[in-house]
Amino acid sequence: MVASEPDLLPYSEFFTEEHHAIREAIRDFATREIAPKAHAVDQEARFPIETFKELGKLGYLGLPIGAEYGGAGADYRSYVIAVEEIGRACGSTGLSYAAHVSLGSNPIYLFGNEEQKKKYLPKLTSGEHIGCWALTEPGTGSDASSQKTTARREGDHYVLNGTKQFITNATDADTAIIMAMTDKSKGSKGISCFVVEKDTPGFYVSKVEKKLGMRGSPTASLTFEDCKVPVENMLGAEGEGYKQALMTLGGGRLSIGALALGIAQACVDASITYAKQREAFGQPIGKFQMIQSFLADMVTEVAAARLMLYHAAYLKDHHKSVILEGSQAKLYASEVASRVANLCVQIHGGYGYIVDFPAERFLRDAKLCEIGEGTSEIQRLVIARQLGL
Numbered sequence: 001m002v003a004s005e006p007d008l009l010p011y012s013e014f015f016t017e018e019h020h021a022i023r024e025a026i027r028d029f030a031t032r033e034i035a036p037k038a039h040a041v042d043q044e045a046r047f048p049i050e051t052f053k054e055l056g057k058l059g060y061l062g063l064p065i066g067a068e069y070g071g072a073g074a075d076y077r078s079y080v081i082a083v084e085e086i087g088r089a090c091g092s093t094g095l096s097y098a099a100h101v102s103l104g105s106n107p108i109y110l111f112g113n114e115e116q117k118k119k120y121l122p123k124l125t126s127g128e129h130i131g132c133w134a135l136t137e138p139g140t141g142s143d144a145s146s147q148k149t150t151a152r153r154e155g156d157h158y159v160l161n162g163t164k165q166f167i168t169n170a171t172d173a174d175t176a177i178i179m180a181m182t183d184k185s186k187g188s189k190g191i192s193c194f195v196v197e198k199d200t201p202g203f204y205v206s207k208v209e210k211k212l213g214m215r216g217s218p219t220a221s222l223t224f225e226d227c228k229v230p231v232e233n234m235l236g237a238e239g240e241g242y243k244q245a246l247m248t249l250g251g252g253r254l255s256i257g258a259l260a261l262g263i264a265q266a267c268v269d270a271s272i273t274y275a276k277q278r279e280a281f282g283q284p285i286g287k288f289q290m291i292q293s294f295l296a297d298m299v300t301e302v303a304a305a306r307l308m309l310y311h312a313a314y315l316k317d318h319h320k321s322v323i324l325e326g327s328q329a330k331l332y333a334s335e336v337a338s339r340v341a342n343l344c345v346q347i348h349g350g351y352g353y354i355v356d357f358p359a360e361r362f363l364r365d366a367k368l369c370e371i372g373e374g375t376s377e378i379q380r381l382v383i384a385r386q387l388g389l
């Protein structure tokens with residue numbers, strides 16, 4: 001064990017014995033089952049569905065969901081630990097895991113009625129179904145209130161038309177949570193949220209994206225052409241969709257922060273190992289002070305990101321607002337992940353640029369964390385809004 005590993009750091013205030021046990025168990029699974037596949041999953045751009053079936057069997061897909069719906073009824077810290085450890089083993093699997101749990105399942109748990117929870121959650125928590133969540137559109141990302149997808153009420157159905165873009169897990173999802181405009185005249189208060197099942201006529205997976213990183217996490221567009229969704233599939237009431245989306249993204253920021261932290265930790269792990277074994281000028285490169293300086297900066301920044309993230313998760317579990325702390329943790333952890341991944345490539349020299357080593361994958365994967373679920377610029381806006389300027 002090296003000094004950068006979480007266990008040696010003073011986080012005991014944030015965690016109980018149960019949290020430590022969850023970390024140990026998920027780390028063991030991630031090390032055995034996820035990390036060995038990370039290279040192939042990336043190179044083949046393959047969604048590791050078999051890993052999701054296993055995660056379901058082990059109870060990780062339903063970590064924050066109540067036991068009555070097949071979940072583990074665990075707190076948010078447990079979930080953040082799981083994302084961190086999975087992301088440390090494989091960024092793509094971590095991203096798809098986070099999208100399934102906090103975006104594709106949790107909104108049903110938080111905003112759904114009893115019937116909806118009973119119908120959808122057991123399949124999502126067991127891994128029988130994969131979930132996705134779709135807010136972004138071709139012309140609307142950061143400015144998510146300008147939704148163009150429409151849902152028109154016709155009797156006991158809503159008829160959906162429009163396209164959603166960059167949706168994680170969309171290719172494999174059995175259920176999609178879709179934001180759509182039910183009353184344009186009300187602006188963001190005219191947006192509603194629907195659970196749409198994949199076999200619904202008029203629902204298509206349209207464009208599958210090729211990406212810089214996170215290649216094992218599928219990203220695709222969803223198109224709706226006169227897609228009739230039963231009224232009972234609306235989550236909450238008409239007009240509540242945007243508020244629900246913002247609340248979902250509030251939790252999602254901790255997901256992406258945890259994912260970034262996991263990737264950053266993987267960079268530290270790989271860099272220390274390499275610095276010990278690679279020799280130049282007759283000694284391991286880790287003996288050079290400039291390499292030590294890189295590593296010292298890396299572990300310091302990762303430790304700071306970790307504290308911010310765990311603090312935000314702790315506050316969330318104690319029912320405090322984490323608008324500020326969640327955005328700060330997401331912003332800082334994702335920018336740290338990119339900086340640390342860049343140094344990881346540098347420490348690996350030429351091998352850092354070659355796909356046989358994981359450093360270049362870490363760099364490609366890390367970048368997404370600065371963009372997904374609110375770009376760094378949007379996080380800065382959210383943080384600045386809390387300053388009472």
Ligand SMILES: Cc1cc2nc3c(=O)[nH]c(=O)nc-3n(C[C@H](O)[C@H](O)[C@H](O)COP(=O)(O)OP(=O)(O)OC[C@H]3O[C@@H](n4cnc5c(N)ncnc54)[C@H](O)[C@@H]3O)c2cc1C
Pocket residue numbers: 099103132133134135136139140141142143165166167168169211214219368371372373374375376377378381
């Ligand atoms: C791999 C991947 C997976 C994704 N998964 C999902 C998913 O599962 N579900 C989903 O709904 N979406 C998903 N997204 C979409 C993602 O959330 C958006 O790409 C992101 O929010 C940015 O939106 P945009 O791409 O439209 O960029 P834009 O909003 O067009 O932003 C372009 C640039 O302008 C900046 N900018 C925008 N507004 C402001 C402002 N007010 N002030 C300062 N700068 C600003 C941005 O920060 C950015 O630098 C995913 C994206 C990717 C790449």
